[in-house]
Amino acid sequence: MFNFDYRNPTKIVFGQNRLNELDQLIPADAKVLITYGGGSVKKFGTLDAVKAALGQRTVLEFGGIEPNPRYQTLMQAAALAKAEQIDFLLAVGGGSVMDGTKFIALASHYRGDCAELLFKGTEQVDASAVLPLGTVATLPATGSEMNGNAVITHPDGKLALSSPLAYPQFSILDPSLTFTLPKIQVANGVVDAFVHVCEQYMTYPVDARIQDRMAEGILRTLIEIGPITINEPNNYAARANLVWSATNALNGLIGVGVPQDWATHCIGHELTARFGIDHAQTLAIVMPALWQARRQQKAAKLLQYAERVWDICDGSDEQRIDAAIAKTRAFFESLGISTRLSHYADDENSIDDIIAALDAHGMTQLTETQDLGLDDSRAILQSAW
Amino acid sequence: MFNFDYRNPTKIVFGQNRLNELDQLIPADAKVLITYGGGSVKKFGTLDAVKAALGQRTVLEFGGIEPNPRYQTLMQAAALAKAEQIDFLLAVGGGSVMDGTKFIALASHYRGDCAELLFKGTEQVDASAVLPLGTVATLPATGSEMNGNAVITHPDGKLALSSPLAYPQFSILDPSLTFTLPKIQVANGVVDAFVHVCEQYMTYPVDARIQDRMAEGILRTLIEIGPITINEPNNYAARANLVWSATNALNGLIGVGVPQDWATHCIGHELTARFGIDHAQTLAIVMPALWQARRQQKAAKLLQYAERVWDICDGSDEQRIDAAIAKTRAFFESLGISTRLSHYADDENSIDDIIAALDAHGMTQLTETQDLGLDDSRAILQSAW
Structure with a gap:
């Protein structure tokens, strides 16, 4: 720690x-x-x-x-x-x-x-x-x-x-x-909170057990109550858990003493600026693709996440990582949020605009190890297309 | 919630x-x-x-x-x-x-x-x-x-x-x-933090999922690092996790929006006053016996605890509750802390003194439902003998 x-x-x-x-x-x-x-x-x-x-x-x-x-x-x-x-x-x-x-x-x-x-x-x-x-x-x-x-x-x-x-x-x-929020805003909120947790969790292990358990607890809660709170707008208990999940996802407590990533947010901000995509939806696009690209660097935490958040215990390391990423993507989709950039944008060449913006904003060394360059971000967005 | x-x-x-x-x-x-x-x-x-x-x-x-x-x-x-x-x-x-x-x-x-x-x-x-x-x-x-x-x-x-x-x-x-603490003080610390969590957790469910997950995360962490930190005094990572566990066990966060018990502490304080038993050791004596006595009232949370903290998933409800209480007692004993009052006191009749002190201090309606009377406390202490 x-x-x-x-x-x-x-x-x-x-x-x-x-x-x-x-x-x-x-x-x-x-x-x-x-x-x-x-x-x-x-x-x-x-x-x-x-x-x-x-x-x-x-x-x-x-x-x-x-x-x-x-x-x-x-x-x-x-x-x-x-x-x-x-x-x-x-x-x-x-x-x-x-x-x-x-x-x-x-x-x-x-x-x-x-x-x-x-x-x-x-x-x-x-x-x-x-x-x-x-x-x-x-x-x-x-x-x-x-x-x-x-x-x-x-x-x-x-x-x-x-x-x-x-x-x-x-x-x-x-x-x-x-209770009066449109469904899409609630779905966005679930995804936003989920990714806030992941940005502080899906890095490399530093034996910070309380932070890890709290992060995993928020993720499991969001998975449990996400569909309920979207489908039952007046379900107070579900909304209470969503509200308290979202607050604890970014009040700093799960992020103390651990490495943090935030590359998904950095890339996502440019997608919002260029295409007007809702913030949470940009995160749902980028994060699964980024995890896929960084599966070696994040392997230990991806395996921990697979087991503790999704109860994925069978198969080889690579199979469990694949399953964890697939489950995450499927969760976002189940909330009505597409995880594919092509759902929101027309021209794959516009990815060049995103890379240019990242460059202009100095976002050339992203992730917890500051080694995700512009070519890596381009590959992530292409794989997210 | x-x-x-x-x-x-x-x-x-x-x-x-x-x-x-x-x-x-x-x-x-x-x-x-x-x-x-x-x-x-x-x-x-x-x-x-x-x-x-x-x-x-x-x-x-x-x-x-x-x-x-x-x-x-x-x-x-x-x-x-x-x-x-x-x-x-x-x-x-x-x-x-x-x-x-x-x-x-x-x-x-x-x-x-x-x-x-x-x-x-x-x-x-x-x-x-x-x-x-x-x-x-x-x-x-x-x-x-x-x-x-x-x-x-x-x-x-x-x-x-x-x-x-x-x-x-x-x-x-x-x-x-x-690093320089005597082993017994470290063991006491593990037990004290563990019981602080339990006093805010082992009650009845109110669908407070974040609080439950955080509580369970601290308990699992203490179980994982308890023996390590006692046996390896200079293990910084283990001590760091113990310190942060103990702080989060009683900084109020896991106790928001949920019922709380604290009967174990109330009875334990009288054991310290009467016999001079270390605070944490009084908690280790009282809590397993109290859970046994209150297994009906606490059944839902005991079963949740059995599954999420101890991975106890097999057997009837009663068997899983028995196993969870036994595991808790065995954990305290494994740290070198006896859970039997007779280990610390000579005369079982002195339990009367404890009951008189509880009475004098108005501790006649304990637990989260305020229905644990003096006779119940006496029975708990007798079963803990």
Whole structure:
């Protein structure tokens, strides 16, 4: 096990009928900016319930944060928060709204060009210049509700931000708020959480047994409840397990002291940028193909995964690895998510665009061993076609 | 899954050669009181290394915090901290030192009779009157390094304290600091962590799949590494897994949204008070007997435990439950810890004293369903004889 640091200060408020507790969670004299996305939180009454819970506080709204939240949009919100002297940001929505609100929190009073937050990192950020934020999470997937990470779409690409100052002070996770989600978003959430776990697990063994067991436990849970939660939207127990799986998939705990990969995400981000494919679907395309290409480097963990997650115990090493990859692909497909790039794109030659973008973004040495080059990424995408 | 709140702000600093980071973790102008126990941290150089890391800070010491730390001892330390205007408490040791230091943190500037902290709870404590604390944990067992709990021995009994104000700001967990522990303390640690998990797991099912999988993962890990870490004191990988298991066993995460039992601890505390039996050994005595007595109420989880933790899949339900309890008992015995009360006590009639103490402390309705009465506790202790 590698040396590590871990601290996660977010307070989780989990369960049904918790929205009224916003009144205790946010200072009574705070001027609040509620941030949200495309309007489903309006349509289904969540926004009204949130505003009711905030009582007499002065509340402003900023809607229209898009999936893969755009830098320009968020800069408008940051300007609003600064001009209106907002004291507290409350993100109501899914991963894009939460990610975007983290950027707003850091950017509103940032002394300098806010693009630096994406291109230079966040170490120079003054804690006293960061707005506090909380979330009401309506879509279990990204884990953004309990980490300090965000992915922002800048004109120059999808860029990641990470800061101990960007953790939500609290996140209200009410699984019943997910009942109204379209099936495809739930399926995307299952896949997103699944791949988050895999990026921190499917590398090489370092005898980190707790982390491995937790990772395997989340994967097994997602396999068990994935189909149920998609087919039974009002099944509270299944949704509760999905929500808590997604949070634990990326709250940092399973990733401490172990190597991490994230190549699937790096390549996937370019697929979203080029083709507009949903984030989770890009992961479902890339990961099985990447595992196939990296089956030697990842052999020990693939065999462990085969046995512990899929109960695959018979056959040679190669047969068990084949079976594990096939089971993973079949699981994604069973949720209604195609794992083939040709399902989403027309022209195989456009893979060249992806490789060019990876090159432009410096993604030339990917995976846990930093030895997946552009030719390897090209071969992976071709095999995923 | 039940509704729950979860927040754990402790920063974990895990791994080898981290002590020098104390200089960054504690304010440069802090006057520090180092607390420790019986002197092994002196003998093996940890205290010197800690003081060297603290550099030019003014440092005072308070040693002699005993196992099952005593109220009177801790009140002396609290008085010292107040008189010397200490700014920061640094616990260097195992669970008793960490628990005791939490009490000192709350008691030093408490406005009132400090016994209230044990008898009335901690809700009335003013956050501004609590000293910040950090730990250098030298004994993996209690999980105290990452929670807000403490057990203090008062003249009226072993009493528990819990407060969000009692979390360490940081805990340095260097597994190599455990190399010098006596074998029995390591064995105690394995059992203590194992039973902490079981108290939060062996109840009735509420479809909390992540919590169950995490709990089972810690149990399997302890079973795997328990004998190794006892027999190979310098095996860093095994100790690292033991340390991280013990922390995760009681940092609250596996206990969210699920029923909890803690009857084994309640009865065990009285065995320590009456006979001076090591805490973990009391747990090893009580738990198998308690499971046997509660096999109907706990049947569903006992069967799940049998399958997932011990791979027991054959036989009738009753046979699998029998096998799971027998395996658990045999595991404790294999670590050198007797599970029979008669091993530690001479007179079976003294069980009456335990029952009287449980009665005096209001422990008349134990377990997750609060229906384990004094006669049941007596029967459990008799069967454990």
